Amino acid sequence: MGNKKYQVDYENSFSVQLSEELASNIPKLLIFVQENIAAKKFIKLKKALELIQPADISELFDELTPSDMAIIFRLLPKNIAAETFIELNSSQQNYLLEILTDKELKEITDELFLDDFADLIEEMPSNVVKRILRTVDPVKRQKVNILLGYPKDSAGSIMTTEYINLHHYLTVEECLHKIREQAMDKETIYTCYVTDEENKLIGVVTLKDLFTHPLNIKIGSIMDTNVISATTDADQEQVVGLLSKYDFLAIPITDTENHMVGIVTIDDALDVMQEEATEDISRMAAIIPEEKAYFETSVLSTSKSRAPWLLFLMISATFSSVILTKFENQLSVISVLLVASIPMLMDTGGNAGSQSSTTIIRGLVLQEVGMKDLKKVVWKEIKIGILLGAALAFVCFIKLLIVDGLILGTIDITASYGLLTAFTVSLAIFLTVVIAKLTGGILPLIAKKFKLDPTVMASPLITTIVDILALLIFCYIAIAILG
Amino acid sequence: MGNKKYQVDYENSFSVQLSEELASNIPKLLIFVQENIAAKKFIKLKKALELIQPADISELFDELTPSDMAIIFRLLPKNIAAETFIELNSSQQNYLLEILTDKELKEITDELFLDDFADLIEEMPSNVVKRILRTVDPVKRQKVNILLGYPKDSAGSIMTTEYINLHHYLTVEECLHKIREQAMDKETIYTCYVTDEENKLIGVVTLKDLFTHPLNIKIGSIMDTNVISATTDADQEQVVGLLSKYDFLAIPITDTENHMVGIVTIDDALDVMQEEATEDISRMAAIIPEEKAYFETSVLSTSKSRAPWLLFLMISATFSSVILTKFENQLSVISVLLVASIPMLMDTGGNAGSQSSTTIIRGLVLQEVGMKDLKKVVWKEIKIGILLGAALAFVCFIKLLIVDGLILGTIDITASYGLLTAFTVSLAIFLTVVIAKLTGGILPLIAKKFKLDPTVMASPLITTIVDILALLIFCYIAIAILG
Numbered sequence: 001m002g003n004k005k006y007q008v009d010y011e012n013s014f015s016v017q018l019s020e021e022l023a024s025n026i027p028k029l030l031i032f033v034q035e036n037i038a039a040k041k042f043i044k045l046k047k048a049l050e051l052i053q054p055a056d057i058s059e060l061f062d063e064l065t066p067s068d069m070a071i072i073f074r075l076l077p078k079n080i081a082a083e084t085f086i087e088l089n090s091s092q093q094n095y096l097l098e099i100l101t102d103k104e105l106k107e108i109t110d111e112l113f114l115d116d117f118a119d120l121i122e123e124m125p126s127n128v129v130k131r132i133l134r135t136v137d138p139v140k141r142q143k144v145n146i147l148l149g150y151p152k153d154s155a156g157s158i159m160t161t162e163y164i165n166l167h168h169y170l171t172v173e174e175c176l177h178k179i180r181e182q183a184m185d186k187e188t189i190y191t192c193y194v195t196d197e198e199n200k201l202i203g204v205v206t207l208k209d210l211f212t213h214p215l216n217i218k219i220g221s222i223m224d225t226n227v228i229s230a231t232t233d234a235d236q237e238q239v240v241g242l243l244s245k246y247d248f249l250a251i252p253i254t255d256t257e258n259h260m261v262g263i264v265t266i267d268d269a270l271d272v273m274q275e276e277a278t279e280d281i282s283r284m285a286a287i288i289p290e291e292k293a294y295f296e297t298s299v300l301s302t303s304k305s306r307a308p309w310l311l312f313l314m315i316s317a318t319f320s321s322v323i324l325t326k327f328e329n330q331l332s333v334i335s336v337l338l339v340a341s342i343p344m345l346m347d348t349g350g351n352a353g354s355q356s357s358t359t360i361i362r363g364l365v366l367q368e369v370g371m372k373d374l375k376k377v378v379w380k381e382i383k384i385g386i387l388l389g390a391a392l393a394f395v396c397f398i399k400l401l402i403v404d405g406l407i408l409g410t411i412d413i414t415a416s417y418g419l420l421t422a423f424t425v426s427l428a429i430f431l432t433v434v435i436a437k438l439t440g441g442i443l444p445l446i447a448k449k450f451k452l453d454p455t456v457m458a459s460p461l462i463t464t465i466v467d468i469l470a471l472l473i474f475c476y477i478a479i480a481i482l483g
Numbered sequence: 484m485g486n487k488k489y490q491v492d493y494e495n496s497f498s499v500q501l502s503e504e505l506a507s508n509i510p511k512l513l514i515f516v517q518e519n520i521a522a523k524k525f526i527k528l529k530k531a532l533e534l535i536q537p538a539d540i541s542e543l544f545d546e547l548t549p550s551d552m553a554i555i556f557r558l559l560p561k562n563i564a565a566e567t568f569i570e571l572n573s574s575q576q577n578y579l580l581e582i583l584t585d586k587e588l589k590e591i592t593d594e595l596f597l598d599d600f601a602d603l604i605e606e607m608p609s610n611v612v613k614r615i616l617r618t619v620d621p622v623k624r625q626k627v628n629i630l631l632g633y634p635k636d637s638a639g640s641i642m643t644t645e646y647i648n649l650h651h652y653l654t655v656e657e658c659l660h661k662i663r664e665q666a667m668d669k670e671t672i673y674t675c676y677v678t679d680e681e682n683k684l685i686g687v688v689t690l691k692d693l694f695t696h697p698l699n700i701k702i703g704s705i706m707d708t709n710v711i712s713a714t715t716d717a718d719q720e721q722v723v724g725l726l727s728k729y730d731f732l733a734i735p736i737t738d739t740e741n742h743m744v745g746i747v748t749i750d751d752a753l754d755v756m757q758e759e760a761t762e763d764i765s766r767m768a769a770i771i772p773e774e775k776a777y778f779e780t781s782v783l784s785t786s787k788s789r790a791p792w793l794l795f796l797m798i799s800a801t802f803s804s805v806i807l808t809k810f811e812n813q814l815s816v817i818s819v820l821l822v823a824s825i826p827m828l829m830d831t832g833g834n835a836g837s838q839s840s841t842t843i844i845r846g847l848v849l850q851e852v853g854m855k856d857l858k859k860v861v862w863k864e865i866k867i868g869i870l871l872g873a874a875l876a877f878v879c880f881i882k883l884l885i886v887d888g889l890i891l892g893t894i895d896i897t898a899s900y901g902l903l904t905a906f907t908v909s910l911a912i913f914l915t916v917v918i919a920k921l922t923g924g925i926l927p928l929i930a931k932k933f934k935l936d937p938t939v940m941a942s943p944l945i946t947t948i949v950d951i952l953a954l955l956i957f958c959y960i961a962i963a964i965l966g
Contacts, residue, residue, distance in 0.1 A: 051709045055728045183694040190673050190690070190732075207673070207690065211666040226534045244757065245538045247750040249673075249732065266749055267730040273753070274727065277760040278845055281767070285841035285941075286834055293851040294842055295859065299866045306838045307871055313834050314875055314912075317827035318886055324823040325893055332815055339822060340808040343829060343950060344800035350833075351769055351796050351943050355789045358768035359777055362761055368776040376778065383782045388790055392797055403801055410808055429797075458768075460834050467826060 026056065030063050037068055046075045054080055058087035066095050074104070082111030089296060090123045097128050106135040113187050114140075115160035115268065118147040155239045156232030158272060159253045159262030164192040168203060168220030172210050175219055179207070188265050191250040194223050201227055201252055201260045229254050232261060237276050240269045241367070280365060284358065284458035286313065309460060316464045320346075320471055327475040334421075334482045337400075337410045341425045342471070348392065349432040349470040350463035356381055356440030357462045361454050364444060371448060377441045385437030393430040397422055417482075424481050431477070432470040439466055509539065513546050520551055529558045537563055541570035549578050557587070565594030572779055573606045580611050589618040596670050597623075598643035598751065601630040638722045639715030641755060642736045642745030647675040651686065651703030655693050658702055662690070671748050674733040677706050684710055684735055684743045712737050715744060720759050723752045724850070763848060767841065767941035769796065792943060799947045803829075803954055810958040817904075817965045820883075820893045824908045825954070831875065832915040832953040833946035839864055839923030840945045844937050847927060854931060860924045868920035876913040880905055900965075907964045914960070915953040922949055 029052065036045045049057070049072065057076070061069045061084075073081060073096055085093065085108055097105065109117060109132060117136075121129055121144060133141055143161060150156025164186050166175050175192070183189045192210075194203035203223030213222050229252040230239045243251050243266055251269075253262040279289040286309035290297055297305075324342070331338040360377060363369030369377065400422040405413035412418040440462050444454035512535065519528045532540070532555065540559070544552045544567075556564060556579055568576065568591055580588065592600060592615060600619075604612055604627060616624055626644060633639025647669050649658050658675065666672045675693075677686035686706030696705050712735040713722045726734050726749055734752075736745045762772040769792035773780055780788075807825070814821040843860060846852030852860065883905040888896035895901040923945050927937035 053709060053711065053729055055730075180694050183691055189694060208666055211663050211672060226536060228536065244753050246536055247538075247753075249749070266732070266753075270727050270730075270749070270753065270756070273756060274849065278849070281764060281841060281845050284764070284767070285837050287838050287842065293849070294846045295851065295856070295863075299863060299870065302842075302863070303867050303870045303874075306835075306867070307874060310831065310834055310838070310871060310875060310916075311878055314827060314831045314879065315882060317830045318882065320826035320830075321820075321823045322886075322891065324826060325819055325887075325891065328815065328819055328822050332811065336808055336811055337804075339811050340804045343803035343807060343825070343954070344797060346826060346829065347800045347803075347947060347950065348793065348797045350946070351793055352789075354768050354943070355770050355793070358764060359770065359785075362764050363777045366757065366761070366776070368778065373778070380778075380782060380785070384786050384789070387782065387786045388793060391786075391790060392793060395794055396797065399798060399801065403805075404808075408805065408808065433793075460837070463833070464830060467830065471826070 026059050026063070029056070029060055033060065033064070033072060034068070037071055042071075042075060045072070049075055050077060050080070054083035055087055057084045061088060061092060070096065070099055078107045079111050082108050086112065086116045086120070089293075093120065094124065094128060097124065097132070102131075102135055105132065109135055113160050113162055114143055114147060115158060115187075118144050118157075121148060150232055153236045154232060155230045155234040155236060155253045155264060156262070158236050158239070158268055159232070159264050160187045160268075161262045162187045163250070163252075163260075163263040164189055165260070166192050166194050166205065166219060168194050168196075168223065169218060171216055171218055172213050172222070173215040175205070175210055176215075179210075187263070188250050191248065191263070193252050193260055193263070194219060195260050199260055200258045201229060201254055203227060204252065206249075227252065229258075230264075231256055236264075236272050239264050240272045240276070243269045244273070280361070280455050283453065283455035284361065286310065286458075286460040313460055313464055317467070319468045323468065323471045323475065327479075330483065331475065331478060334478065335411065337404055337421055337425070338474075338478050338482075340410070341428075342474070344396075345425075345428055345432055345470050345474055346463075346467045348429060349436040349466040352385075352388065352433045353436035353440035353462040353466040354458065356384075356437045357444055357458050358440075360441055360444045361458055364448060364454050369445075371445060374442070374445050377445065378438065381437040381441035382434065385434035388437070389430040389433035392433055393426040396429045397426040400425060420482060424478050427481075428470070428474040428477055431473050432466070435469050435473070436462075436466045439469070509542050509546070512539070512543055516543065516547070516555060517551070520554055525554075525558060528555070532558055533560060533563070537566035538570055540567045544571060544575060553579065553582055561590045562594050565591050569595065569599045569603070572776075576603065577607065577611060580607065580615070585614075585618055588615065592618055596643050596645055597626055597630060598641060598670075601627050601640075604631060633715055636719045637715060638713045638717040638719060638736045638747060639745070641719050641722070641751055642715070642747050643670045643751075644745045645670045646733070646735075646743075646746040647672055648743070649675050649677050649688065649702060651677050651679075651701065651706065653702055654699055655696050655702060655705070656698040658688070658693055659698075662693075670746070671733050674731065674746070676735050676743055676746070677702060678743050682743055683741045684712060684737055686710060687735070689732075710735065712741075713747075714739055719755050722747050723755050723759070726752045727756070763844070763938050766936065766938035767844065769793065769941075769943040796943055796947055800950070802951050806951065806954045806958065810962070813966065814958065814961060817961060818894065820887055820904055820908070821957075821961050821965075823893070824911075825957070827879075828908075828911055828915055828953050828957055829946075829950045831912060832919045832949040835868075835871065835916045836919035836923035836945040836949040837941065839867075839920045840927055840941050841923075843924055843927045844941055847931060847937050852928075854928060857925070857928050860928065861921065864920040864924035865917065868917035871920070872913040872916035875916055876909040879912045880909040883908060903965060907961050910964075911953070911957040911960055914956050915949070918952050918956070919945075919949045922952070 032048065033045065064072065069092065076084060085096065112120070121132065124132065147156065162185060164179055164182060166178065170178070179189050179192065190207045192205050192207070193201060194205060196202050203225050204227050205219050205223040209222055228242055228246055230242060232253055232255055239251060243264070250263045250265045252260060253264060255261055282289040288305040288308060290301070290305050328339060360369055400411065401413050404410040405418065411421050443457040443462060447454045447457045515531065516528065547555065552575065559567060568579070595603070604615065607615065630640065645668060647662055647665060649661065653661070662672050662675065673690045675688050675690070676684060677688060679685050686708050687710050688702050688706040692705055711725055711729055713725060715736055715738055722734060726747070733746045733748045735743060736747060738744055765772040771788040771791060773784070773788050811822060843852055883894065884896050887893040888901065894904050926940040926945060930937045930940045
């Protein structure tokens, strides 16, 4: 969230006009900035920059030369500079850290909240880290070290320790005073945490609660004692799930003995949610998730994240090849149409299976589907499979009669043998769809059962498994009916 | 967010103990509730229920019989009842509405914020809607009608009109008083909006700003005049994007002339974000998105959402069949291995293509990739394609020598013809991967260019297109090299 404090005078029409003209219009802002840097109108620039949101300044920086970026960065008020800094990519951060003096560096790091500071330490090369750590006082250094000690993607690693801590014997009025004193240095003041003398978490009170109760009442009697919290070792996804389920703006993080140690705020949770959705989508497309954006990764590292599954799936397809080698001649002798139908069968099976697996995987993520639902899933997918399989088989049969019978002449639809061939392919479609739906529905749940990530069961793996099953079904029924 | 006001006395150890024992443990809570309903201990139940979060009560309701649900619902304090009500699914809501008296109904609807009330009106059958609307006063009815008039998925349809409105000439102290008076009825008090005499939006001030400035200062001089807002007709996804980009807790919604009309709060944005991610994931798996959870939809409606793409893709696969029909005999005569390699080729092409398309689609959603990047995407995907294609071709060649040469004997690796066959398949893999990566990278951008939803270009469609390209490449190079 960051500590916003724009000192803009509404009465000053110059500022307002400037703001409306430039606000979040990056191309216009870029021209304005470049012109004024060229003309060395730094005071005008400084005044204008105060009006721009940090997220927009960061977008502007993507378009500027490094030296112009450094000029602009130095013109920013230091709280906006800090907020902008955490929005930059690591190469931009690295560049700025190299050219900033120790004094400037300290000004920035002083403004950063602990969670953002810890993220920065984690991402910078070790020589830069040493320099950064030299600028901060021992207490802050120690606090950051604790945050850095938590495992990646745990609640501890994304929390901040800058929260408002109250005691249950304080009145609403005393609490409001205390919040006023501490507001500047806290990541959020909207949710406050009530702890006992041992720092154990005993209640939560929102600023709205304080605003809707008499000033002289003790917060012990208005706080919510049914505290929803997470421990430092909880998975970040779980923390986000709790925030979203209960519609909180922040969630308290405790150690295993319920001692209050930090909070995770909704804006950080939103980022985690985006990140987790991207990871899930990547895994579903057989990609090993990367944290960086598409254009921030090298060709080599993108290739590395895509290679393992591609290789594995290519090798797995050997099974299909082996089956086809075994049956190909037999099938060809019966009818060229049979072999020619294999791509359609495989694609349809793969698509039908990945529809089901994707639905179940998403259901698991959103906690709409659980392990206990296995039977219900099996039953529902079988029914869907029969319904869709029948519809597809019917359309396929008609298509074969028209395309292969009338247009291509691959089968003779006036002879019962030709009709039987079309029937065989259609029956294979039906069975493939039913089996694909069933497999797609069950596999993510089995993965979950064995503590594997269900997303790896998505499209590509399902496709490969269903391919093999579809081919086997097809070859056997073709030989049984026509052979 | 809703108006939370738990009147629990911390000194009362009974409550605290109960809370810790039952809090968010649904199975335990279920037993507790059922036992106490059976024993008719309603006062004990009422006391306990005050401690439970609405989201948990809603989960509890999924496990209760309708009549038990009605008993519990009537025991809830009316603000918690309202918050629980909006978390229920529509059949539960419908059931409760039918059995509640007009007086009880009015108590609930009075507690609902306008956006939740509008959602309810939209989801209920018309006879229930008539009854609900009879309970509310004409002013509220008119306000809801305005909300209901905005198009689905627009900012207007998800906003609420219950925000804090301030004037620039008020002091911080005056504002704090005003907020205190209005807090109970507002969806959020943490971000306040400053409007002029014509109700035009001129600034934003957060409660934190008010807490970090002297009490006698005018808010006109501390408010942020660079207001980021959205218009009522903006897409809900765009609104969520702004909230997430700027780390706001709420965003103002204006009409086209900058008159303030409502706000969208972060908790609603979080729901929209989940919903949009689910929609994208569904579309990527060739499913027409549904709003309801997996178990809330009938077999028929799930089938309907899956059928169109399955049918379309099955029919599209006709092209592969036609190509294969044309070349099958020629290929078989050259080597059985060639036809047997087709599934592997097709799968690998499909997987390689969907990796790229998924990455680009996600990049578009997160605005990390844009139309202007077409050239960069083409160039990067070609390089990745060459790198990965070469790696896969190499592994494929080795695999063919070992599996088909040594184990199956499908090719004679001591003869140059056998080696040439393996080389042909490997070369086809290489070219397929390069073309798949290129196609997967470009197609989402082309879809975007033509104002189509890029997600429809994901796995299944890419797979079908790449299949056809892969087959054509393979057949032509096999005949050119070996024929």
